[in-house]
Amino acid sequence: MKFKTLAIHAGHDPKEHQGAVMTPIYQTSTFAFRGVGEPGPFDYSRSGNPTRKALESCLAQLEGGSNGFAFATGMAAEATVLMMFSAGDTIVVHDDLYGGTYRLFESVFANKQIRAHYVDLRNAEKLRAALADKPKAVWLESPTNPLMNLVDIRAVSDLAHEYGARVICDNTFLSPYFQRPLQLGADIVTHSTTKYINGHSDVVGGAVVVNDPVLAEKIGFLQNAMGTCAGPQDCFLVLRGVKTLALRMEEHNRNALAIARWLEKHPKVATVLHPGLESHPQHELALRQTTGSGGTFSFRLSGGEAAVNHLLANCKTFTLAESLGGVESLIEHPTTMTHASMSREVQLKMGITPDLIRVSVGLEDASDLMEDLESALAGA
Ligand SMILES: *Cc1c(COP(=O)(O)O)cnc(C)c1O
Numbered sequence: 001m002k003f004k005t006l007a008i009h010a011g012h013d014p015k016e017h018q019g020a021v022m023t024p025i026y027q028t029s030t031f032a033f034r035g036v037g038e039p040g041p042f043d044y045s046r047s048g049n050p051t052r053k054a055l056e057s058c059l060a061q062l063e064g065g066s067n068g069f070a071f072a073t074g075m076a077a078e079a080t081v082l083m084m085f086s087a088g089d090t091i092v093v094h095d096d097l098y099g100g101t102y103r104l105f106e107s108v109f110a111n112k113q114i115r116a117h118y119v120d121l122r123n124a125e126k127l128r129a130a131l132a133d134k135p136k137a138v139w140l141e142s143p144t145n146p147l148m149n150l151v152d153i154r155a156v157s158d159l160a161h162e163y164g165a166r167v168i169c170d171n172t173f174l175s176p177y178f179q180r181p182l183q184l185g186a187d188i189v190t191h192s193t194t195k196y197i198n199g200h201s202d203v204v205g206g207a208v209v210v211n212d213p214v215l216a217e218k219i220g221f222l223q224n225a226m227g228t229c230a231g232p233q234d235c236f237l238v239l240r241g242v243k244t245l246a247l248r249m250e251e252h253n254r255n256a257l258a259i260a261r262w263l264e265k266h267p268k269v270a271t272v273l274h275p276g277l278e279s280h281p282q283h284e285l286a287l288r289q290t291t292g293s294g295g296t297f298s299f300r301l302s303g304g305e306a307a308v309n310h311l312l313a314n315c316k317t318f319t320l321a322e323s324l325g326g327v328e329s330l331i332e333h334p335t336t337m338t339h340a341s342m343s344r345e346v347q348l349k350m351g352i353t354p355d356l357i358r359v360s361v362g363l364e365d366a367s368d369l370m371e372d373l374e375s376a377l378a379g380a
Pocket of ligand 1: 073074075076098100101141145170172173191192193194195204205206
């Protein structure tokens with residue numbers, strides 16, 4: 001079945017739920033045994049819950065994997081994956097990374113002797129050199145947040161596998177609708193379902209999808225042992241959101257590209273970082289690896305920090321807020337907001353300069369969004 005059909009039907013069979021067309025919320029902690037020593041398909045909601053199972057199965061099918069796992073948050077999903085590793089292990093991590101993931105590596109797992117070795121994964125020679133140290137895995141995001149750089153998932157996966165390292169890809173920015181990392185060679189896909197998969201800014205959630213029974217066994221064990229799973233209410237909301245993922249992604253993509261093209265010509269804008277633009281240095285890779293660019297991108301203002309503050313303070317339809325992927329448009333300042341957990345020095349080394357603005361373009365009418373930016377830029 002095709003993506004749009006799977007998004008609506010995968011994981012749910014009305015016959016298993018009294019004919020209910022929508023997956024019910026199984027708001028129960030525990031399940032009655034059928035008899036002594038005879039549990040049913042579920043026994044306790046940390047180990048498994050029918051609402052969660054429907055979501056996990058749906059996400060697995062959308063990513064083209066064998067097993068999916070739903071977590072309380074994107075960070076819970078990432079932390080659970082990282083618990084597969086042991087003290088002394090090294091993970092090669094792309095040096096352009098979501099701030100929360102960087103903090104997880106540096107302030108949580110570094111203390112447990114699980115070390116992140118940061119490498120620019122756009123450079124195959126640097127990756128090869130890092131792989132010679134026998135890391136257990138390579139961790140990447142593509143496109144990156146907020147710089148919108150791409151990593152060639154196929155090339156990195158092939159190289160990592162030569163050295164026996166697993167590849168973990170955070171697919172939050174594009175969702176499986178625009179990019180399927182497992183098909184490009186990655187071993188594990190992580191998501192913050194908070195973003196596009198749920199899409200309505202009313203849940204925090206996470207997911208992991210794998211296509212390997214050994215990895216599925218490990219992640220499933222850790223999800224239960226650590227209790228990082230998502231609750232049934234949240235799973236229900238994410239299931240509701242995912243049904244329209246294809247439509248939303250198409251429209252996010254259309255709106256964001258239109259605004260990016262318009263900003264590119266705006267006199268107060270220095271550069272636009274959007275992989276769907278011909279001016280993006282990796283546009284060709286974007287065409288090869290993805291079928292769209294989603295709704296999130298960044299741009300630099302030519303007027304420095306004063307211009308940035310003016311723009312942020314004067315947007316009305318764009319809400320000043322962190323996060324992304326919802327139906328409403330958001331605008332934010334990575335230096336002082338989403339990426340504030342990184343030191344200024346690390347930020348600057350990455351290219352997160354104070355003139356950088358990130359937008360999550362929602363599903364409003366593009367002309368209203370451009371008008372909002374135009375009037376906020378007027379005094380900038
Ligand atoms: C938001 C986000 C996360 C973290 O997810 P939460 O649901 O906020 O815990 C991880 N990776 C990326 C790329 C994100 O945007």
